[in-house]
Every structure is written in structure tokens, then in C-alpha cells.
Amino acid sequence: MRRPFVAGNWKMNTTAASGCELARAIAEAVPTSRDAVDVLVAPPLPYLDCVDDELAKSAVMLGAQNCYHEKEGAFTGEVSPQMLADLDVDYVILGHSERRHILGETDEDINKKVTAALAAGLGVILCVGETLEEREAGQTNEVLARQLSGGLKGLAADQLAGGVGGNDDLVLAYEPVWAIGTGKTATPEMAQEAHAFLRGKLAEGWGDDLAAATRIQYGGSVKPANAAELLAQPDVDGALVGGASLSAENFLPIVEAAFAQV
Template sequence: MRRQMIAGNWKMNTNLESGKALAEGLAKHVSGKDLNADVLVCPPFPYLQAVKAAVGNSGISVGAQNCYFEEPGAFTGEVAVDMLLDIGCDWVILGHSERRHVLGETDEVINKKTKAALAKGLGVVLCVGELLEDREAGKTNAVLDEQMKGGLADVAAGDLSKIVIAYEPVWAIGTGKTATPEMADEAHAHIRGWLTSNYDQSAADAMRILYGGSVKPNNAAELLGQPNVDGALVGGASLTVDNFGPIIDAGLAQSGK
């Protein structure tokens, strides 16, 4: 039985005031509830500390949207893992499609960041997913295999417990298009099979695999109800309590299925 995770990726949105208000609203939303799932919010770098303070002891975790793989030093504009830990981050999102396809990050770079985070004990939400042309060409599984192999290169089985995989079909991110629950579960099952082949069955069974791509209150329950879907990485719908709250609730209802 895997514990669900409902993660909000705020991307390059909010300001100080609205970010704090959103965090406070989410903390109020979960107040008094049995948090049998992990709830995570990932605001932009400038607001991490303010959001961390705003969620307080609500049980909501805070993560970053990126990190660098080097130790602190002369790397202008980058943020080290030590810095994220210093302000109380629990997780970092790595390999998001926007980092891959807009900003040009390679599997090699993503792997370096993954290993740097794991070495310091920072949890990793590792994103994988195919482009529309990949799916239309029948290459979804091949793309997932390549990204899993690249992202997890030289990652020991013992470190997998600090990793969550997020499957995000690129064609469904911010487009309003959503993979059907069956399509999502099929991709998740393939990822689990990859883990079985490259690690072992117990590692595959334990791995949490989130779905991301136009998750909304009206489709969250059905998506999260699939046997291989262990939560959601939510973009646009994570920016309001009215939208993200019901998705959290759907995760709480499914956790431990």
C-alpha cells in the first residue's frame, strides 16, 4: 500500500502576498484532516521561506522547483541543495518537461542534480514524459525507458525510497488535454515494469508514481483511483485553494489503496 502524494508546482507564478495567502489557505484547508497522504507545495525560489512559514505545522511540505548539482560556490544564478535544506525544503522537482524542452536540460544534467539531492537527503520528484509526436509515433515507452535510465543512472536501490516519479505527458501539460485514466495507468505500469527489470519487484511495488497533466477537481478522483497512480503533480490547478483543495481531498480518499 503506497501513500499518495499531492504536489503543487506553482511554476513562475504568485508574488509574496499571493503566495503567502495561498499557503495559508491550503493550511486552513487541511486543518483537522487526517493527512494520510503527503501534501507538497513548490513555490518559486524567492517565496520558499515565506511559504514555509505560512504552512507552519499544518503537515504540508515545501519543495523547490529546481536545484544545481555543485557544492556552493561560484555558480551565478544557481541554488545549491544545501541552501534548500537550510530553509527547510523537503523535496525538489527535477526533470520537469519545461526544464527539458524549454531550458534544454539533458538526462545527464538531471541525473547529476538527482544524485546531488539524494546525497544530502533531499527528496526528489523526478519527472518523465513524452512529447505528442512521441506518442503519435508509438514511442512513449521508449522515451520513458530512456528518461528513467538517464535520470536514475548510478542511483542505488537504497536511495529509491527518497524518490517519487512523476509521469507527465508533455502534450497534456497546460493544454487542457488529459491522458485518460487508462492511458495514465498504462504508462505508470510501464514505469513500474522498468523498475522491476532494473532494480527489483519490491522497489517497483514501493515506488510512488504521480500523474501530472491538466489534473483538475473534476478528473482527480478517477485518475487517482487507478491502481498504478499514486498521486498527482498539479500545475495550474494548484494556484487556488478552490481547485487544489478538492484534489488534495481526492488524494486523501485514495491513499493506501
């Protein structure tokens, strides 16, 4: 059975004080054993260090929201995977729709980052998902296949699994763009259909074993009210949570819903 994985993406929110307070509340509430469910928070870059301090004695993992594909050099404002690893980061979120659609990242850009992050020993949460226009045009599977193959181009199955800290190196996150921050959510059936399609494409490209082992999170207006129904789907292995991860009162019930699945 794939271990559920709930990750909170704080995006460009919190202060040092509020972020550390939030991390502390989550760390205190999550069981210290990671045998059942993995939990991660991804604060803004400036707060990685202080949040890591709050998580130090807990089972909650530390995530970053982005990285660059070079180890070092004259790349003003960028952060390398090696720098993140130096800060005890476990996973980095790559290919998020906001980076694709607001900041113009291409599948080629994301592929370079995925490759560099894995080589640096980081786990990767690779985000894929369609816009409303693409869904209405019946292009969801085409978009998912293109983003998956583009993001993982040139990578072999043994580079995508096998573990940072006992975790799989690659996690996918299906995040329908039309459901992010809009209050709209894919129905459990829609989420399951997309997750099953992604698992099938993994099997085609990287083998049945990797496909069966890879966790696929759902991301798109996940809330305490809909988490249990979404997480009950057979191919939904957790959640990538945005707005609801900004308060312990909303995030922890989603974590509890994941524990209820095991």
C-alpha cells in the same frame, strides 16, 4: 499500500503576498495528520521562506522547483541542494518537461541533480514524459525508459528509498508533455498504462521491493473534475498539479480526491 502524494507546482507564478495567502489557505484546510495523504506545495524560489512560515504548523510539505548539482561555487544564479535543505525544503522537482524542452536540460544534467539532491537529504520528484510527436510515433515507452534510466543512472535501490521525514526519497511523476497546460489530459487508462510500465522498469532496474514502494504521480492538466478518476487507477499514486494548484478552490478538491482513495 502506497500513501497518495499530491504536489502543487506553482511554476513562475504568485507574488510574496499571494503565495503566502495561498499557502495559508491550503495549510488550514489539510488535516494535520500525514498518515493518509502527503501534500506539498512548490512555490517560486524567492518565496520559499515565507511560504515555509505559513506551513510551519501544518502537515503540508515544502517543495522546490529545481536545484543545481554542485554544493557551492562560482555558479551565478544557481541554488544548491544544501541551500534548499537549509530552507527546510522536503522535496525538489527535477526533470520537469519545461526544463527539458524550454531550458535544454539533458538526462545527464538531470541525473547529476538527482544524485546531488538525494545526497543532500532531499526527496526528489523526478518527472518523465513524452511529447505529442513521440506518442503519435509509438515511442512513449521508449522515451519513458530512456528518461528513467538516464535520470537514475548510477544510483542503487538503497539510495532511492528510505526517507526524508518518513517519506520515500524518490517519487516519479509521469507528465505527458502534450497534456501540460493544454487542457488535454491522458485518459485514466493511458495514465495507468504509462505508470504500470514505469513500475515495471523500476522492478527491472532496482528490484521488486523498490518498484512496489515507489509512488508515481500523474501530472498533466489535473483538475477537480478529473482527479478522482485518475487517482482511482491502481498505479497512480497522486498528482503533480500545475495550474490548478494556483488557487485553493481548485487544489483542495484534488487533495480531497486523494483522501477519498484511502
